[in-house]
Amino acid sequence: MIPKSIKGKFLLLTSIFIFLGVWAPALFLFKQFRENFKERATVLIDAELEVIKGKLIDCMSSSSNKDVQALIQKMVEDNFFDVVRIHDEKGIVRFGTEKGQIGKKIEDVSPLKGNHEETKIVLLKDKGLFSAHTTIENKPICQNCHNTEKKVLAYLDVESKLTFAERNFFTGTVHTIMLGFVLAILLFIALYYSFNALIDKPVKRLENAFDELEKMNFNVQLPEDKKDEMGSLNLHFNRTVTKLKLSNKKIEELHFEQLQHADKLATLGELTSEIAHEINNPTAIISSRADYLALECEDNDNLKPFAQDLEVILKQTERISKITSNVLRYGRKLKTEFTQLKLADSLEQSLKMVELRIKKHNIELVKEIIDEDKFIYADQLQLEQLFVNLINNAIDASETGKKIVIRTYQNDKNKIIFEIKDEGSGMSEEVRKDIFSPFFTTKSEKKGTGLGLYIVKNICDNLGAEIKCSSVSGKGSSFKVTFNIIEES
Ligand SMILES: Nc1ncnc2c1ncn2[C@@H]1O[C@H](COP(=O)(O)OP(=O)(O)OP(=O)(O)O)[C@@H](O)[C@H]1O
Ligand SMILES: [Mg+2]
Structure with missing residues (x-):
């Protein structure tokens, strides 16, 4: 699963890059070195086995059993091998540089164990040695003393301890791999903390600052001491906040003025309604008196010349009351x-x-x-x-x-x-x-x-x-x- 945060993605990519860029090639190289080293040692041992086999056949055909034992003893003294054993087809050790092993079964004493028809050379890292095994064939020269039908006369079994350089090489590679692993972990931790300090923390601080800004807190400010990209981002953020603060103040002032004006108009509206209401009463009185006088005019000839004036008064008071009632209707809350x-x-x-x-x-x-x-x-x-x-x-x-x-x-x-x-x-x-x-x-x-x-x-x-x-x-x-x-x- 791919992490969602930049931090998670960064760390995942870093781990992949460390593995692909450093680890994988290093492991491949070590493997290659080891194989080359082993191959070289195997070729050497193989050659040495052939030399011993030749010498043994020479010795066996011309000398006694004692000389065979002396020959293998010399091999050890000359540092060809550390242990040499010759055993028969039943697996009984006949000659051996380790005296206690003579007469014992090969299964009990040899790391390779048993008879092998072909030459076999194995590296036993845990024991710190090469163990090799080969057959001593029944050559024509041997058939003077041995049965002609036998194909193999005996088995040669040797052990060669790893040299100091070889041991160093094998343990060295293990140590190097372990050291590489520890270094990779240290690198990962260092990157983790660097990411936290250089990116994660400043981004979180910026995020919090934006949260504050969203809550209309215009006093929020970020540190500007760093001269890197984050420092410049903070600087721009601070400048923007300062500008926002100023424009917000201006908007508030403007709003306040407009609200004051609207409030004045509302008060004026209420006053107008009250005035209209006040006008209504006297207008009603004027209208009813004028009405009464108009009736009087009809019966009284002396008053007739005023009938037209009364009509005007009535019409105009009616107009006044219409206007005031409209004002009242409109002004009603x-x-x-x-x-x-x-x-x-x-x-x-x-x-x-x-x-x-x-x-x-x-x-x-x-x-x-x-x-x-x-x-x-x-x-x-x-x-x-x-x-x-x-x-x-x-x-x-x-x-x-x-x-x-x-x-x-x-x-x-x-x-x-x-x-x-x-x-x-x-x-x-x-x-x-x-x-x-x-x-x-x-x-x-x-x-x-x-x-x-x-x-x-x-x-x-x-x-x-x-x-x-x-x-x-x-x-x-x-x-x-x-x-x-x-x-x-
Ligand atoms: N018929 C119109 N012709 C030209 N401009 C108009 C017209 N109607 C509205 N406007 C424009 O729209 C603006 C906003 O109108 P609005 O009615 O909201 O406010 P106002 O008329 O300015 O103030 P108030 O309505 O509070 O007296 C007006 O100031 C004017 O510029
Ligand atoms: Mg208007």
């Missing part, structure tokens, strides 16, 4: 309550609220409200707020005398589209992509909070409606809101 509503009715109601502004700016309002009996599911006040915000924006963008077209139409039988089009200032692409962000405004501080379209977008999301805006700078804008129609129940 009510719980949102979704009901089925006629889109056209809410639109008419909203238009009443902006009527005065439209007149004041001398704007030509064109209404094309066709599907008057289409119902949607919405909160009345939210819906009116949506329309009022869009109409107010259109008024703000239009100059005196310009035209605003408001229409509703259908493209799909389940949808109704409300569109408001103005011939005002329009927007650049840059402004257009930000209009739904909170507090985004191009208007002066006194004129706009930049919350209008943000609220409109939220209301649309609540209603499951879609809002789209298209605009050409200097030519005008159009906003389209697509509502879902519901069946009247």
Whole structure:
């Protein structure tokens, strides 16, 4: 399984590289050396065996058993071999440099054990010797004394201890392999700790610093004392954090100012509602008194010339009470309550609220409200707020005398589209992509909070409606809101 962390991958790769780059070639070389060494020693022993065999046959054919024993003894003294034995086909040692072994079975005394028809040379590392075995054939010269039918007369069995150099070589290779193994482990540990100190720790520190940054802790700083890549990374991180800290401070200040402004507007709204409420009472009194006087005028001829004036008073007080009741309705803080509503009715109601502004700016309002009996599911006040915000924006963008077209139409039988089009200032692409962000405004501080379209977008999301805006700078804008129609129940 491949480890997931960089550390795990690094250590795995390092181990593979150490094994493939150092270990495997070293093991191969050692194996090759050993084989060469063994082969050389085997060739040497083989040659020596042939020499002894020749000498033995010469000796046997010309001398006595004593001379054979003396000959093998000499072989040992001359350092040809360390132990020499000659045994018969039954495995009984007949001649031997180790006196105690004469007459014993070869199985009990020779490391090679038993008779072997072919020359055999074995390295016995644990015993630290070469053991060799060969046959003494029945040559014609031997047949003067021995039976002609026998192929093999005896077996020669020798032992040769490893020389100092040979022993050193074999133990040396083992030691070298062990040392290599220990060095590989030490290298691995050194790499592990270096990786920890140079990469793992700084990366973890950076990770923690990012965690802190995510929690908006802009006081987090990393050490910059190291001049390596990590030091430079930390330096850049610290600079970025400092910049973030500054811009966050600026954003907070700006937000605070905007919130203050929004708060002021909300207070103003509440005050306006209160004033409207206060105006309502005297207006009601004026209206009822004027009503009473109007009735009096009908019966009293002296008062008749004032009838027209009273009518004006009545009309104007009615207007005042309409305006105040609209202000009160709009300013009410009510719980949102979704009901089925006629889109056209809410639109008419909203238009009443902006009527005065439209007149004041001398704007030509064109209404094309066709599907008057289409119902949607919405909160009345939210819906009116949506329309009022869009109409107010259109008024703000239009100059005196310009035209605003408001229409509703259908493209799909389940949808109704409300569109408001103005011939005002329009927007650049840059402004257009930000209009739904909170507090985004191009208007002066006194004129706009930049919350209008943000609220409109939220209301649309609540209603499951879609809002789209298209605009050409200097030519005008159009906003389209697509509502879902519901069946009247
Ligand atoms: N019909 C329009 N024509 C041109 N620009 C518009 C129009 N409607 C909106 N905008 C641009 O979008 C910006 C954001 O509008 P939004 O209604 O959110 O805030 P505002 O009108 O500036 O402030 P507020 O609505 O709080 O009075 C406006 O400042 C204006 O630049
Ligand atoms: Mg607005």
